[in-house]
Amino acid sequence: MSSKEERVVLGNEAIARGIVESGCHFFAAYPGTPSSEILPAIVRFKKENNLDIYVEWSINEKVAFENALVASYTGKRTAVAMKQVGLNVAMDPLMSSAYIGTVGGFVIITCDDPGPFSSQTEQDTRFMAMFAKVPVLDPANPKEAQKMLPIAFELSEKYQIPVILRPVLRVSHAQQTIAFNPIAQIERKASFEHNPQRWSATPRFRFILHKQLNQKIKNIAEAFNSMSLLNFIENDRDRASLGIIASGIGYSFARDILSELGLQGEIPILKIGTPYPLPVEIVESFIGKCDHVLILEETEPVIELQITDKSKLIGRLDGTIPNEGEMLPETITRVISDLCTKFSIPVPEVRSTAPLEKMVADLGLSVRRPTLCSGCAHRASFFAFKRAFPKGIFPSDIGCYTLGMNLESVDTCHDMGAAVTFASGLYQAYHQDGKDIPIVATIGDSTFYHSGAPGLLNAVYNGAKFILVILDNSITAMTGMQPTPESGLTADGHPGNPLSIEELVKGCGVKYLRVVNPYDIKGLIREAEKAYKYTLQKDGGMAVIITRYPCVINQREQLKVNPVKVDIRHTPAPEKGLPQVKSKEMPSSLLPVIQEDKCCQCDTCVIQCPVGAISRTGDDYVIDYNKCTGCRVCAQECPTSAIEMPAVGACIACGYCLRRFECPSLIRGEDGRVKIDRLTCVDCGLCLQVCGQGGIYKVSS
Amino acid sequence: MNSQSSIRNPQSTLEKMNIQMIISGVGGQGVLLVTRIISDFALREGYPLIGSEDHGMSQRGGSVITYLKIGDFNSPLVKRGSADILLSLERSEALKTLHYLRPSSNGQNGGLGFINASDPNYMNEPIRNYLREKGIEIHIFPADRIAVEMGSVQSTNIALIGFASAHPRFPFPHDKLRQSIDRVTPPKFREVSLKIFDKGFLEGGKSMKP
Incomplete structure (x- = not known):
């Protein structure tokens, strides 16, 4: 029986262990599921064992890759980790690094996501390795991933070539019992040897390097035949x-x-x-x-x-x-x-x-879709912008806030940074036809640093005019709360230099910048309208709004300081069916009335009325009171508040909050009424600003 | 990371173990803590373990399912119809993961399911009959009510394991699991967790007399 220490660890922790056991000196990464847990585990091993290993969360994968690659030129052992689509971002340095090679061992860990579970593609990194002509190791489970890492470093050093380790999600997020091996202590002092013919090779030398690369790959394939640990x-x-x-x-x-x-x-x-x-x-x-x-x-x-x-x-x-x-x-x-x-x-x-699966399927159980957390400030932002621009186009990006889709406030999600470039491309395409429509791009703080800023520079330079909203929760939330440059904290918790999004935005040439607390939904709607007006001005330009509020999961305590307890007041209990008011039974003073002077003729009410009671003839809108159920959807959806309808002062189960606000703590009970799920409600009080009926009220303390 | 670490217990007298298990629920219900308790148990007793967890997007309120395999296994997923044990913290998620339980050919000793739900008869007749026919044994227990009554709604998961550990065919001994809970739960919840675990065990003993 072995006397080595054993632990049950996540695949990514086994990978981290393999990296430190290989005597790695330098590690960089950008978070992305399923790779994010590797770096924090390296930091823990570093602290537990007092290791001298440089660790950084980089701004993006290309930056991480290049930092780690060049550190290997100094003779050190280095590694970089990312998710599979992150390697797309780092493809440029990968291709070139195959030709140039390494000095110290350089290992690239790229976690694939077949399924896919948290990615835009199911791409297979082994193809990328083949394309770049670098060897790739494919671990079967966490234990093997740990075992493969020292081999990967040795291969890289022996053949002076980058080596890829490609775990899939079922390896990275598997957990397995592994034994801890001793940590190799490899002494390497940075020593960069000047060799311009290699490090800055001109095309003529690249040809020679390509020839050398082909020979290396041939030799490695030969060697793999007899490496019985791997094959x-x-x-x-x-x-x-x-x-x-x-x-x-x-x-x-x-x-x-x-x-x-x-x-x-x-x-x-x-x-x-x-x-x-x-x-x-x-x-x-x-x-x-x-x-x-x-x-x-x-x-x-x-x-x-x-x-x-x-x-x-x-x-x-x-x-x-x-x-x-x-x-x-x-x-x-x-x-x-x-x-x-x-x-x-x-x-x-x-x-x-x-047979059993069929019986369960026949029950028609609802599929639980992922949703923004209760109290999430992104929800407030999405609600406000959709409310301000019901007919706008909303390019968005990659992060928690992709879930703004549930609030119909996300139209596109393509790749990191594409919110900004898609918005500017859309602007130019419409502008070419002389049309200007509200375009609101949303991007998270970390994604903005990752690759949003170049798109903004380009938009300003080429004269695009749209609203860019930077959803700043001051953390990389989706992938597990990694620090952003704003915090000034580095990967191992040491203070770095905090960056300012405001300065970065201004530096991109943006003249219109507002910082807003999204918890003030009404204020945010006003700011959105002002920003749109600015983009329409002759001397206007890009408008940037930073909605700043910390992630509620990360800073739960902050919310507890000033909790807003809410409750729902219901209409009197219905005799049967839903507690819904029928217009025929309503006093005429409670029926919706369209104020023509306020109407912007956007047709939102016609489209949104659930029973088709509103129709348009020419410039006139008519409400058919025989069909109207008094549900208030028209009054709540109208962007110019042109539909007047006195609040009932109680929940009539119209479902507006469920559909438009989509908070997991607002649920429909079995009797059809809207209820507050006390288990998940974080007392943020945001829904107070959402119900136009006055059904949700603040409980006095 | 699991902060569990151990030198194998050489005195382990338990038989060879080959157990496949599913834990299902909704994001935020503490599926991962159950996983950690079982992992700690396996580690202490020297059984190799492999399993799989949900991360990322699926943690945001969606369905969560964990696979655990203890014994001589290489892959982290449990195949449908192969699980010996199902622990489910939510009634709908339980239904959606029922088919993982192992049917038996003779209608006896199939998979064992433990579900947190208030209504012991919430599954419809055809499903109950099917399960009975296949020797799949289901026990429904209001673990959340017990946890709330004892002052820690977060400990629904602990109440359910306590309940399950009273079943004679549940493969993990009650006292060993108790030790694992003691080690794995944060100090703030330790005392109440153990009380809730014992209460679950007591209730299980009453309702599942061998």
Whole structure:
């Protein structure tokens, strides 16, 4: 029995452990699910073991990559971590670094997100490695990821080439018992050797470097054939009717499924830890011994495509394994079981769970969609801007606030920073036709630093005029509360230099800047209208509003200082059905009336009326009081408050707050009434400003 | 990070363990704490563990599901129809994850489910019949009510494990889990957590007489 310390850790913590055990000196990262937990774990190991390792949260992935890469030129061991789409941002330095190479070991950890669960694509980083011509290791579980890291650093140093470790989400966010190995102490003092022919190679030298790179990759592929720690065969035999080639998580699934089906002694597995460059020799010799070969790899057919003779292969290219979505044990079990039946290998019947699933599906249980937290200031901002510009276009960005979609205040979410560039492109496209419409871009503080600022510079330079809202909660919330440059705190908690978004915005050439507390919804709506007017002025330009309020999850205590307890006053209990007022039963003084002088003829009321009681003929709007249910939606949606309707002073279950404000603490009870979920309500009091009926009121303390 | 660390307990006398488990609920209900308690138990007893957690987008109020496998396993996911144990903190999420429980061929000793819900008969007749036929045993317990009554609504998860640990086929011994709760819960909640755990166990003993 081993006497090493054991812990149950997250895959990303196992990766962090592997990095420190390799004697890494320098680590940089930008947060992104599923990679975000690596850096905090490195900081913990650093503190626990008093290690001299430089750690930084960088501004974006390209910056992180270049910082770590050049540190490796000084001879140090360095690493960088990001999510798979982060590598797109760092693709420029990656491509070049393959040619230039490294001095100290340089390892890139890129976490893929098949599914996808928290990403815009399911891209397979192993393809990026192949494209850039750098080796990639594909760990099967946290334990193997930890084990692969020292190998990755050694490879990188031996061949002077960057090496990628590609865990998928099911490795990064798996948890597993691992043993802690001793931490290597590798003494390396920074020593940059001047060599312009290499470090700033001109195209002529790049050609030579490319040739050297091709030779390196050839040599590495050769070496991989004999690295049995990474590539090995289980249940090897001279002949098999079915064999499996499995890489990464595919291997873990194959192992568990074969043992569950009692086939672990029947079907040989070639485990591939190095999908690129492929150790062709052992792959071909394995295929030679099998009649058929199933290939299990996540997410694209990277190994499959590298095998020249595909006649025996079963996998993604022939559609046996689905070409999109996460590879699931249910699918692989069915595939293996079907193949066994086909090739006369005895296999137990797989019990179906379909009847039960069908019975549950028939219940029509609602799917719980993710939502902004109770008390989140982003909700207030989104509510205010939609209210101010019901017909505006709302480009947004990547972060918690993408969930503004639920409030119909997010029209686009493309990639980091695209809120700003999409807004300026939209402005120019409309402006070209002589049309100016309200365009409100929303971006978080961290995303603005990441890649929003260049888009803003471009917008100002090219004369775009729209409203840019920087939703400043002073933290990178979605990925787990990493500090932003504004806080001035660095990755390991030491003080750095706090940056100011205001100064950055002004530095981009913006003349109109307002900082607003989004908790004042009415004030924010006024500011939004003023900002729009500025963009329309002849001498106007870009208008930037910073809505600043700390993340409620991160700073719960702040809210507790001044809690606003609210309650809902209901109309008298209904005799039957929903407590909804029927216009026919209402005194005429309570019916909605359109004030023509205030009406901006935007048709919002016509579109929003749930029963189609409002129609438009020419410039006139008519309300059909026989249809009107008195629900108040028109009065609440009208952007110019042109529909007058005295408040009932009680909740009539119109559902406006549920639909437009979408707070998880406002729920519809089984009797149809709106209730406050006391378990989740954080007493922010924001909903007081939302109900136009006066149904939500403040409880006096 | 789990702050759990341990040198394996060489005195462990428990039999070899191969358990697959699902914990389901809604973001914020403390699914991860349950995971941490079971992980601590496995670590102390020297059983290898692998599992999977939800992070990121799914933590924002969405459905949360954790997979745990204790014993000789390589992959972190539990296949449908393979779980020995289901612990569910929410009634709808329980229904959505029922199909993970292992059906048996002879109608006996299938998967075991423990669900936090106030109405013991909230599942419809056809579902109950189906489960019975497949030997899947479901126990419904108002863990949240017990937790609220004892002054810590956050400890619904602890009440449910306490309840489950009274079942003779529940694979983790009550006293060992109690030690893990003692180690894993933050000091502020420790005392109340243990009380709630014991209360759950007591209620479980009453309603699940062997």
